[in-house]
Amino acid sequence: RIYRASIARNNGGEADNTALVVEIVKLRARQAKLLGYANYAAYSLEDESARSPEAVNKMLGQLGPAALLKAKSEAADIQGLIDAEAKAAGVKPFTLQPWDWAYYAQKARKARYSFDEAQVKPYFELDRVIKDGVFYAAQVLYGLSFKERADLPVYHPDVKVYEVFNADGSQLGLLYRDDFERPNKDGGAWMESFVDQSGLFGLKPVVTNNLNIPKPPAGQPALLTLDEVVTLYHEFGHALHGLFSDVKYPALAGLSVPADFAEYPSQINEMFVREPEILAHFARHYQTGEPMPKALQDKVLAAQTYGEGFGTSEYVAAAMIDQAWHQLSEKETPPVSRVMAFEEAALTKNGMSFNPIPPRYHTPYFAHAFSGGYQAAYYAYIWSEVLARDTGNWFHRHGGLTRANGDFFRAKVLSRGRTLEPGVMFEQFYGGAPEIGPLLDWRGLTLPKTPAGR
Numbered sequence: 001r002i003y004r005a006s007i008a009r010n011n012g013g014e015a016d017n018t019a020l021v022v023e024i025v026k027l028r029a030r031q032a033k034l035l036g037y038a039n040y041a042a043y044s045l046e047d048e049s050a051r052s053p054e055a056v057n058k059m060l061g062q063l064g065p066a067a068l069l070k071a072k073s074e075a076a077d078i079q080g081l082i083d084a085e086a087k088a089a090g091v092k093p094f095t096l097q098p099w100d101w102a103y104y105a106q107k108a109r110k111a112r113y114s115f116d117e118a119q120v121k122p123y124f125e126l127d128r129v130i131k132d133g134v135f136y137a138a139q140v141l142y143g144l145s146f147k148e149r150a151d152l153p154v155y156h157p158d159v160k161v162y163e164v165f166n167a168d169g170s171q172l173g174l175l176y177r178d179d180f181e182r183p184n185k186d187g188g189a190w191m192e193s194f195v196d197q198s199g200l201f202g203l204k205p206v207v208t209n210n211l212n213i214p215k216p217p218a219g220q221p222a223l224l225t226l227d228e229v230v231t232l233y234h235e236f237g238h239a240l241h242g243l244f245s246d247v248k249y250p251a252l253a254g255l256s257v258p259a260d261f262a263e264y265p266s267q268i269n270e271m272f273v274r275e276p277e278i279l280a281h282f283a284r285h286y287q288t289g290e291p292m293p294k295a296l297q298d299k300v301l302a303a304q305t306y307g308e309g310f311g312t313s314e315y316v317a318a319a320m321i322d323q324a325w326h327q328l329s330e331k332e333t334p335p336v337s338r339v340m341a342f343e344e345a346a347l348t349k350n351g352m353s354f355n356p357i358p359p360r361y362h363t364p365y366f367a368h369a370f371s372g373g374y375q376a377a378y379y380a381y382i383w384s385e386v387l388a389r390d391t392g393n394w395f396h397r398h399g400g401l402t403r404a405n406g407d408f409f410r411a412k413v414l415s416r417g418r419t420l421e422p423g424v425m426f427e428q429f430y431g432g433a434p435e436i437g438p439l440l441d442w443r444g445l446t447l448p449k450t451p452a453g454r
């Protein structure tokens, strides 16, 4: 009942949004037409790296079916667990429903990859992850070095400042690290630019990385979960994008890129966590200095892709709904009474209608698409990731994490801000258009070729 009430919210009743959705869609379509575009998506995507609705449709159309296929195998796995439990209890098994998914997926995941977070954390000590992990990877790839500057002013005693140097010893910029949580600090993790790089004004970049790691008692180490380690790498990727910026005009510096490109530098940096040579360098026990045992490493990494079928499917379905609404002309927009039917038809047409996995947001409460600033752009998260996974694949095809590869990536992408169309920038680096294959591999969405015998 809670589930049904949840997915029906803002659809009928006092807080009904369906009429507003139709009005918003019509007004956006009219705006696009006045500006000479076929629909709102065509108008809005021209400034993104995807460039056209056709390109977005193509990518979602390739990703959706692969994700759903994987999700169906996850559903079979979960149904197996439900059946086994029913048999043990001597009752009739029930069919998996959307409201069962989270609970049983958690159980199935535990059964498959049993490890304890407490086993893993001693290998991820904050200082070591920063110095022997993210800083080390930046040294291997880009020749950077970092010097702590305790003499520079900070806004809180927990904040650390590093001066960042190029391989030739020249100064690149400053990095502020604010890693611990505090009662008066925003939640989550983020990167921000204090000073944008600019050749015109002779400004070097000053950037900050913020995390919310619980602060350990004095004398105790801060031990991280794998998710926190990945987040640390992610935010540092944004920091590098700001630090490497080498443009004339501040308006085009570093992170002045569209939504579907902004997460590209952070997501590629995330990938280095899983690189064996990098992982081996920082994942060491904080007391003994021993590397993380291989068996534990394998389990931890394998568990990362568990549930990606579900996660990717519900996301892609929502991205498709967003595109479907914003690729309409004013005339094609359905009446208020047909809002949910339009949504269902869009999912069915794209082969994404599967009862146990609803889209992450239904139209009446899809704030990203109708009031959150992500209209026709909800796909952007995954587009950035496609670029990042392709780039990871490029590194591997060109000999791995070498200085030459790092410098090439820095010259072609990370240093250029928005001085070039982002789509063109990517192609000049990659040597072609983005491909979906590496992302499918990364998320474990490529099914084994032989039928799994279960």
Ligand SMILES: [Zn+2]
Residues within 6 Å of the ligand: 234, 238, 263, 266
């Ligand atoms: Zn990010």
